[in-house]
Amino acid sequence: MQSKSCFAKLFALTLALALGIGCASSSASPTSATPPAKPIPAESGEAAIRFLEDRVKRDPDDFPALNNLAGRYLLKLRETGNLQWLELAKRSAKASLKSVQAEQNPEALHLLAQTEFAAHDFAAVRDHARQLIELENRKAYPHQLLGDALLELGEYEAAKKAFAEMEVRQRGGHSTLIRQARLAQLTGNNERAQRLHSDALQLASEMVPPEREAVAWIRWQLGETAFSVGDYAKAEIEYRDSLTTFPNYYRALGGLAKTLAAKGDVNGAIEQYRQATAILPDPVFIAALGDLYEAAGRQAEAKAQFALLEKMAALAAANGEVYNRVLAQFYADHDLKPEAAYQMAKREYDARRDIYGADVLAWTSLKAGKIAEAQAAIKEALRLGTADAKLFFHAGMIARAAGDKAVARDFLQRALKLNPQFDLRQASIAKQALAE
Amino acid sequence: MLQLSNRTKKLGAFSLALSLLLTLLVFPAQEIGAADHGDGPGVSIDRSADLNDAYLFLDPNDNTKLVAIMTVNGFIVPGEAVNFGVFDHNIRYRFELEASGDAAPDGFIDVTFSEKIRSGATQQTATVSSTFFPTFTALTTNPNLSATAPETVVTTDQGTGIAVAAGLFDDPFFFDIPAFSRFVGSVLAGQPNVSHFNRGRDSFAGYNTLAIALSLPVSLLRSRLSVANNTVGLSCRTARRNGTITRRPTRFAAPNFIDVDREGVPAVNVALTPFSRKNEYNTASTQDDAAGRFAGDIVATLTALGTNQTNIGILAGVAVTRGDFVRVSLTTANSGPGGGNNANAGFPNGRRLGDDVIDTILFFVANQNALRDNVNANDVPFRDTFPFIGAPQQPRDSGVDDNTRN
Structure with missing residues (x-):
């Protein structure tokens, strides 16, 4: 339904533009019309x-x-x-x-x-x-x-x-x-x-x-x-x-890369991430680029990206705690340094008890073999009812590790139903887990 | 680093450069919370509706005309004309005129602008409408980025004789904001320190502002507004078209405007109204002023500054008792260059561009003892003919003096 309404909107938008009239947004609000995108000139x-x-x-x-x-x-x-x-x-x-x-x-x-x-x-x-x-x-x-x-x-x-x-x-x-x-x-x-x-x-x-x-x-x-x-x-x-x-807005470049990856356009995604990381070597972008290189069989380039992340981690440690969450997530996603990742996530959550902090703590706890702590943390992460495939995936994997197959299946299905390609690496793991 | 000596600054700059270089070798630039979505854009200032100053004076070349100027959207850096030198087509710029001697406006002149077409050099069109003359239109002056400022476009309506000029201009105000703020701070701390004014730096020098200037035949005002006591008052007000920038419950009603800012006597809104009541003041009426809605706050500020009852009474008489209007006598001759400079014809009789209004206000605040901010004139000369306000400052090379010290 979502896709259908989107195409309907796109069609309406194209038609409206062709006719030179204003375009109503597909949003349920009758009050807003999404303005067509146009370049905004940069000031000096x-x-x-x-x-x-x-x-x-x-x-x-x-x-x-x-x-x-x-x-x-x-x-x-x-x-x-x-x-x-x-x-x-x-x-x-x-x-x-x-x-x-x-x-x-x-x-x-x-x-x-x-x-x-x-x-x-x-x-x-x-x-x-x-x-x-x-x-x-x-x-x-x-x-x-x-x-x-x-x-x-x-x-x-x-x-x-x-x-x-x-x-x-x-x-x-x-x-x-x-x-x-x-x-x-x-x-x-x-x-x-x-x-x-x-x-x-x-x-x-x-x-x-x-x-x-x-x-x-x-x-x-x-x-x-x-x-x-x-x-x-x-x-x-x-x-x-x-x-x-x-x-060249770096956030949008990263988003576009992520989307192309989700659509299966690995080379297009690599190109977008390369552009994005050239502007800003964001750890999230670098990790995703490494995953894409791996998926494309370009192991040496993947290793180079992951090595860069390691260097950034060392620098980040010197710069304070700003990157703890991102790095802990990266380590857990890639089954690296489970104890270090857990400690980083724990420190982060001690200072900042939001649901995404709880999620990273849950995910790193699981990877560090602390199942009970992972269960408690993921419960905190889900406490607001957030509909986020990554949260559902983590909840599913934690339930699976705890031996609760029914709950695991439910969460994994919810993750993949909501956002089938939520993450290049993790979505595949979710599908495998569900297939077992 | 900003406040260090030159020598320390150089060392600091070297150290910063070194650390940046080391950082860039490993990590060309660092990420800021891209994984967090909680960093949405903050509350925006409605710059287009942000009033700076109101000026009202008889044309020194022809005292049968009254010049009214409002400036908005200040602190525009020279060269930032592409986006900043544009009037917002969703704002109504209103000149409220008071003629009968009370606190209620007797006539309005509203100026609205067409939407700026960004491609090409198309000027915006100003629509000038009023409660006491037929609507007409005038073109704005398009700003440019060249070394020479564009020639100011002045349009005279044949039906009314009103002349209009609107566009980007040099900011005519001159005042040392840090000195004033520090002085106020010292007074509030119980240790008044006038030496803060020794700086004598013009915080407005080097910047541009948008301005709308009107030249109004006095005969038109006399015939349509029943002028009493040969005096006319001006309060400027901006209002935003309902439903733009913010959604309000009334947005489905017929198009209307919501007040954003107002300005009459200089410093009343900016300096004497406390931060906590500025929003309320901006949307209140001049009748509210006269009813004493803000009198307590203004008196409290003045009292805290050490102003005695006599001088509080004088200042209140100018800005409170009959509303916050800058008022000018139509029979007090104005003459001289730059919009007039003859003695005893300026602020608080109206306000000319060159009037040192801050020194006048400080004089009364200090119980008629000399207290000056030592910024005594604008950084660039005013013009000798309408619209009098100086041409916009054009882009300058880095390092060229910005005239902040008079």
């Missing part, structure tokens, strides 16, 4: 950054310029994923607060909190968000910040309340709808999430000046949601639309 970002850097060199106390600069560094971080922008943003925000403290300069504290979020220091974000609520309670952004932090910390009810406060202050803005979509995803309502993201896209597309990265992000997220329910045709359209909006 680097030139503006140089202008502002010159300015704060001349006057290190010019906090409006420091705030402007920090915001631009953060945008660069979002656009590229490159952490060097994070460090620059943090320095600018701190310099701004040194010039004028938060009571007279809440924007700088907001910027600092955003750098903390990017660095996964969610407890600091939560605390700063509460300080900002004291300063600017009537504005939506401190509540958004608080909700985002609480969500990552696994405090879902409190996060929901924070987003409700945000909604009161900014009814239906695209950033509000994105948070509601996230809540919908977490509670298993992917259809509602898709609808809300479509609405968010419509609203974000109306911004003047345009917000290129925001529009591209929402289109990428539409792709992610479509992929998560196995609608690879729609996912591919959304990822390509994201790339039309923002060429």
Whole structure:
């Protein structure tokens, strides 16, 4: 049904474009029309950054310029994923607060909190968000910040309340709808999430000046949601639309690669991942590229990717705990370093008790032979009712290891029904397990 | 690193470069939570509706015309004209005019813009409508990225004699924001420190802003608005078309607009209204001002700054008692270059581009003792003819001075 409605939408979209009329979204919401993808021109970002850097060199106390600069560094971080922008943003925000403290300069504290979020220091974000609520309670952004932090910390009810406060202050803005979509995803309502993201896209597309990265992000997220329910045709359209909006957007390149892999286009997926990793050597992309090389029988290239990941792991250890979750997941997926992976996941979950942290703990516990702990953790991971094939797969494999064949079969079937190619390597394992 | 000495800065830069190089050798760039989906775009500022300043003065070349200017979407870096030098077609830019001497506007002039067609150099069209004259249209000035600013397009409506100029301009405001913020901080901490104003740096120098300038025949105002006391007031207001950017329950109703921001007397909204009430202030009416809705907060801020009752009374008389309007006498002659500079004809009588409004406000805040921010003029000269506001600053090479110090 999902695929059918998607093709119907595509047909309607093509027809509407051919007739030169607006295109109604296939989302259930009659209020939104998904705007056709078009390139959004990039502003002279680097030139503006140089202008502002010159300015704060001349006057290190010019906090409006420091705030402007920090915001631009953060945008660069979002656009590229490159952490060097994070460090620059943090320095600018701190310099701004040194010039004028938060009571007279809440924007700088907001910027600092955003750098903390990017660095996964969610407890600091939560605390700063509460300080900002004291300063600017009537504005939506401190509540958004608080909700985002609480969500990552696994405090879902409190996060929901924070987003409700945000909604009161900014009814239906695209950033509000994105948070509601996230809540919908977490509670298993992917259809509602898709609808809300479509609405968010419509609203974000109306911004003047345009917000290129925001529009591209929402289109990428539409792709992610479509992929998560196995609608690879729609996912591919959304990822390509994201790339039309923002060429070489690394998130969309990764999404497109994942989708091509799911559709069986191994060479196409390899090419997309190669492009993505050339822009950003994301551990997720590198691991997936290694898996694809393996699937294509290109063992030497696969080994090179996995070796690169090992080097990144060493570097990540020196950089703190930001990559623990990704690396633990990678090790567990590839049956490597079971104890180390388990320890990483445990440390991560001790600090951040969200459902995906519980999932990685469950998965690494299983690989480390700690079945009881895996069972307890996967129960936590499933507690919100999230409809995610990877969660179901892990639950199935854990039940299988515990000898509960019926539950294992049920979860594995749910995983493959929801998203048959959820992961190149793991989906095959799920099918094998089900066939046994 | 931003606040270190040059020498330390060089060492810091070297150290950063080295660490980046080492990082790039192994790991060209690092990933930021791509596996996490919780990093959605944050709450956006509605920049297009964000008002900066309201100006109101008699044309110094011809005192039978009244010039009203609103500036919006400030801090535009020169060269960022492609996306930023554009008026939002979903915003209504409103000039609220008060003529009868009370707190209620007596007439509106609304300016809306056509959607910007990004391909090509097509100008936007401004539609100027009002409660007291027929609608007409005018073209905006298209910004460019060349070394020379484009010639400003001025359109005069033959029916009313109203002239319009709209587009990207130099930001005419001059003020040292860090100095003011630090001074306020020192006062609130119980240790007032006027030396913060010694910096004398113009936080607005080097930036552009969008602006809409109107030249209004005084005779038109007198005949249509029943001007009392030869005085006209201006409050600027932006409103967003309902259902754009945010979805609200009323979006299925007939098209209407929702207030976003307003600006009258300088500093009342920005400096004297507390952060916690700014949103409320922005959407309130001038009648709300007169009814005392924000008087308590403004008085509290002034009291905290050490302003006595006499001077609080004076400032309240300008911005509260009859609403937050900048008011100008139609019979006080204005003359001189750059929009006028003759003595005793400027702010708080209206507001000319060159009036040092911050020093005037600080004078009353400091109980009529001299207190200056030492930023005494704009970084570029104003023009001597309508629209008076300076041409936009064009892209400059890195390292070229941005004129922040007057």
